[in-house]
Amino acid sequence: MKKMMLVVLIVGSAMISPVQVKADVSMPCSAVLEPVTTDNANAKGAALVYKVKLTPSFPRTSVSIHANHLPVPSTAGDYDGYEGFTFIPNEISWRFKLFPTPEEGSPTWAGRIDDITADITNSTMEVRLSNTKTGKLGPVILRNTMNACK
Template sequence: MKPFILVLFLLGSVLLSPAQTKAISSIPIPCSLVLKLVNHSYTNGMGVALVYKVKLTPSFPRTSISIHALHLPAPSSLGDYDRFEGFAFIPDEINWRFKLYPSPEEDAPTWAGRFDSITAELENVHIQVRLSNSKTEKLGPVILTNHINYCK
């Protein structure tokens, strides 16, 4: 009986060890992710996403994604759009959409925004900056993008 208990203990410690648990988890949080241009004709465009846990209420922590995007073309120069939005999604499961607000710089403002209420595990998440029309709520094409696996 003692060898059986020893085997169970060893098996349990290997399967449930902290190192194993960490290896199974999706990404290390906090982390940041460079968002890259889809269309390279907008030469200077670039962005970054910051992903981290926030505790804004007494309930359990949520995940926050914030985006900071620079040197993007004016939304109206790319069609019937008047702003940019942050868009993060797990394919065929869920998506999060949030407004990016321009800074007061006249020539190529910085666009920034955040979403603080994510409860899902961030596995296979794509993070993007997309064009948007505020009147029709139509989401346009992707301008900047990257996959959460590149978050460091």
């Protein structure tokens, strides 16, 4: 009976309060965003993550993304741009527009969001296709996690 109680206690405590795996990430940091398919092997990006204090209130987290050699958005369907997409799985997400530079051929796409208040230690950062007219977010082109942030 004592063994049975011990097993129930151990299993019950593991189910009720599972250990959360947290990355050991200090800010500021950056992560290389890698292509999710071999179709976009030349595409690469970088995410810069750090704390900013833009108002008298508490600091926020800023995520900025810089991406190069992305395919022309319309080649993947009904898309006309790119967005940065940062999310904590099953919790919250943030979208922000990436703007192209005026370079010909293959512009650099860049943008940022400065008002994240959540702890984004276990988040993922992506570059995704988007349709600015419909608000539709498309497939992921580049991705990495805060665990890769150095």
